[in-house]
Amino acid sequence: MSSDLPLSCATLPLIGVNACSQRLPEKHPFFIVGEKYVRAVSEGAGGMPLVIPALGDQIPLPQLVAQLDGLLLTGSPSNIEPHHYDGEPSAPDSEHDPSRDATTLPLVRAAVAAGVPVLGICRGFQEMNVALGGTLHQKVHEVPGYRDHREDKTTSINDQYNTLAHPVTLQPGGLLASIWPHEADVMVNSLHGQGVRDLAPGLQVEAIADDGLIEAFSVQQAKRFALAVQWHPEWQWHPDKGVGEFPFYRAILKAFGDACRERHAQRLATQQSGKQTTVGML
Numbered sequence: 069m070s071s072d073l074p075l076s077c078a079t080l081p082l083i084g085v086n087a088c089s090q091r092l093p094e095k096h097p098f099f100i101v102g103e104k105y106v107r108a109v110s111e112g113a114g115g116m117p118l119v120i121p122a123l124g125d126q127i128p129l130p131q132l133v134a135q136l137d138g139l140l141l142t143g144s145p146s147n148i149e150p151h152h153y154d155g156e157p158s159a160p161d162s163e164h165d166p167s168r169d170a171t172t173l174p175l176v177r178a179a180v181a182a183g184v185p186v187l188g189i190c191r192g193f194q195e196m197n198v199a200l201g202g203t204l205h206q207k208v209h210e211v212p213g214y215r216d217h218r219e220d221k222t223t224s225i226n227d228q229y230n231t232l233a234h235p236v237t238l239q240p241g242g243l244l245a246s247i248w249p250h251e252a253d254v255m256v257n258s259l260h261g262q263g264v265r266d267l268a269p270g271l272q273v274e275a276i277a278d279d280g281l282i283e284a285f286s287v288q289q290a291k292r293f294a295l296a297v298q299w300h301p302e303w304q305w306h307p308d309k310g311v312g313e314f315p316f317y318r319a320i321l322k323a324f325g326d327a328c329r330e331r332h333a334q335r336l337a338t339q340q341s342g343k344q345t346t347v348g349m350l
């Protein structure tokens with residue numbers, strides 16, 4: 069981002085929020101992103117959201133990640149196509165979004181390699197694992213020993229996301245435990261059918277559900293913040309949430325925002341020193 073922009077823009081970290089590709093009524097194709105994710109970036113992380121369309125390999129990745137101070141990977145009802153992790157073919161009722169897969173999987177790798185802070189949520193959590201070499205259970209509820217992590221679709225959306233469905237235990241000494249040092253077991257919402265089977269090499273478990281399912285991880289060798297959670301902290305910023313306060317969710321977005329601000333400051337300082345060098349040469 070150029071420092072010629074108005075101060076209000078120039079001082080906010082630019083945070084990418086990936087879109088889904090969907091056909092809305094009348095079958096028109098849209099790139100869409102839930103408002104709660106955009107608001108979580110704006111109000112929770114304190115960034116300037118930049119919606120990233122699901123354009124796959126038409127996106128110039130090096131150019132994009134060089135401009136980004138952060139990347140938030142959204143949730144979605146669709147599932148990653150299993151060929152990306154050598155999984156069995158999907159059940160016929162499984163919803164997919166190949167354009168999103170083609171966009172987010174390379175984007176995760178490029179962002180982590182470039183030191184862009186990343187926060188993955190639900191499908192975004194699953195994408196980070198798959199992008200870095202992990203695999204998924206396609207129906208966690210059919211795997212012996214695991215609970216059903218899906219939402220109760222007979223209740224209202226508010227009830228589904230407000231419900232604290234099960235506890236997760238934070239890994240002592242981990243990134244998430246440093247973000248939330250108040251308690252080791254925290255209750256979270258739960259709205260997913262898929263989940264981590266094999267964790268990708270280089271990922272560090274950050275939280276585990278009471279049935280043993282991995283619910284959060286970080287990227288061990290990442291230059292900056294790279295965290296993914298299976299639950300939905302962005303719910304805190306849903307415009308129709310009504311009453312309900314989730315300090316744990318706020319703490320996650322705040323920590324992500326702090327990392328984005330750090331990268332932003334460093335990018336501006338590098339740009340500034342580049343300009344001074346150029347002026348000195350004139």
Ligand SMILES: N[C@@H](CCC(=O)NCCCC(=O)O)C(=O)O
Nearest residue numbers: 143144145146190191260261262
């Ligand atoms: N389809 C995957 C991922 C679930 C997920 O991301 N749900 C979010 C739904 C919509 C939203 O809140 O944005 C799975 O079922 O595991």
